[in-house]
Amino acid sequence: MRILMIGMMAFLLLPAVATANSDETVFAYPVAAKNKKAFTQTIKHLQMQAEQIKGFTQKKQIAALRRPLVSTGIIVLSAKGICLSTRTPFSSAVKITTQGIWQQMGSRKATVKQADEHFEIRHIANILIALFTADHIVLEKRFTMFYHDAENQFQIGLRPKDRILAKIISQIVIEGTDQINRIAIREVNGDQTEIAISSEAPQELITLENCIQ
Numbered sequence: 001m002r003i004l005m006i007g008m009m010a011f012l013l014l015p016a017v018a019t020a021n022s023d024e025t026v027f028a029y030p031v032a033a034k035n036k037k038a039f040t041q042t043i044k045h046l047q048m049q050a051e052q053i054k055g056f057t058q059k060k061q062i063a064a065l066r067r068p069l070v071s072t073g074i075i076v077l078s079a080k081g082i083c084l085s086t087r088t089p090f091s092s093a094v095k096i097t098t099q100g101i102w103q104q105m106g107s108r109k110a111t112v113k114q115a116d117e118h119f120e121i122r123h124i125a126n127i128l129i130a131l132f133t134a135d136h137i138v139l140e141k142r143f144t145m146f147y148h149d150a151e152n153q154f155q156i157g158l159r160p161k162d163r164i165l166a167k168i169i170s171q172i173v174i175e176g177t178d179q180i181n182r183i184a185i186r187e188v189n190g191d192q193t194e195i196a197i198s199s200e201a202p203q204e205l206i207t208l209e210n211c212i213q
Helices: 002-012 019-030 034-047 121-135 136-140
Strands: 053-061 069-077 081-088 093-099 100-105 110-116 145-149 154-160 169-176 178-189 192-197
Touching: 002 034, 019 145, 019 169, 034 145, 034 154, 053 081, 069 121, 081 121, 093 121, 100 121, 121 136, 121 178, 136 145, 136 154
Parallel strands: none
Antiparallel strands: 053 069, 053 192, 069 081, 081 093, 093 100, 100 110, 145 154, 154 169, 169 178, 178 192
């Protein structure tokens, strides 16, 4: 499970070396009576009723490499699941729902791991969907939560409670304004991962159902 978790997190999420210090700010503000109301209001606003289609830029800074790995594409977000359809530097797609995880490279036939056959797939899928859809019920079970807002921008910080996650992930930061604009992950091994989500819909429109053929 540990290898699979690292692989999926690495594929989906990303770093911003230049903003690493600002990511630390939120961890001075654990969710408590003082900021609970603002945190709850932000979560309610973020929780999606309809499917959203946005562009994304993904980066991964591997500790052993000088330059980050960068890719761009389209992301589909809904309460039913998420799909990242990469356009550059090569074509690929990953779709995650509570039923399983589908992966496709270029025009090759998609592979699938069914959630009902693999506990670890169900575990990973639930966490990743919760991250992108701000499902605080799932997140609060797995993470200690932090919250800070300033100048119309919010940050939600997460540190794993889950023993398995804590061996892999050091912290996660979700930030945005009226939507989630960025998710950044710092791994225990020093690698950093980040996905920046655009505020505008791309010209090419796809759905969760057809993002993988």
